[in-house]
Amino acid sequence: MVVIGDSLSTGFGTSPEEAWPRQLGQALQSGQHPVDIINAAKNGAGYLAAGEGGETFGSQIAATLNASTDIVVFFGSDNDAGQDPAALKAAVADALSTSKTLAPHAARIVIGPLTAFEPVKADVDVIRDQERTVALDAGAEFVDPITEHWIAGPSSPLLGPDHEHPSSQGQRFLKGMIQGILASLKTPPP
Incomplete structure (x- = not known):
């Protein structure tokens, strides 16, 4: 399994060990079918924003995915706030297409x-809407933490x-939510 993402997945604000x-x-x-992440x-x-080392979701995909990858989890990113919606939609589509190829x-x-x-909020809603549209068009699973109210408010x-990055408790919460998503995949990978 490969995680493509931003500071929500690095442990920023806590530690890489707590991510x-x-x-x-x-x-x-420890399960019956061990998974390397x-x-x-x-x-x-x-998808468009360059992070540490100039990395984007696209460069993360190119560096890590191959034919032996069973699951790809894309998570985020509010770092694309303020980007042109059409450019963002194209970048999400390119990321999903490249992931399917690799x-x-x-x-x-x-x-x-x-x-x-x-x-x-308006910027993040645009990001979410572009990701949802492209993911569903590409046949990927889409999960919406905003609509599902994963976080009740900034003081959670x-x-x-x-008030943006997960606390230690938040990292444990995300682990549980994503483990549940993996368990409910419509077509589990081989």
Whole structure:
């Protein structure tokens, strides 16, 4: 399994050891069918936004996916706030298309941005809407943390002091939510 993402998946505000992909990897290693997780996420990255080391979701895909990849989880990214919606939609479509080419048998799960609180709610809603449209058109699973109310508000204990990134409790919460999504895949990977 490969995680493509931003600071929501790196442990930013907590630690890489507490990040949900690491916790999920530890939980899935002890199961009947162990799963190795490659966490390609980089702080500041997005479909268009360049994060640490100039990384985007596209460069993360190119560096990590191959024919042996069974699951790709895309998570985020509010780092694309303020981008042209058409350019964002094209970047999401390119990411999903490239992931399908590099990992043709992989289940693809697109998880939208985590939160949409003022003042960037409109921007985050645009990102979520573009991701949902493209994901569904591409036959990928789409999960909407905003509509599903994963985070109740900016003062939620699931968020750290910056009111944006997951706290330690939030990382555990994300691990549980994503583990549940994996368990409910319509067509589990081989």
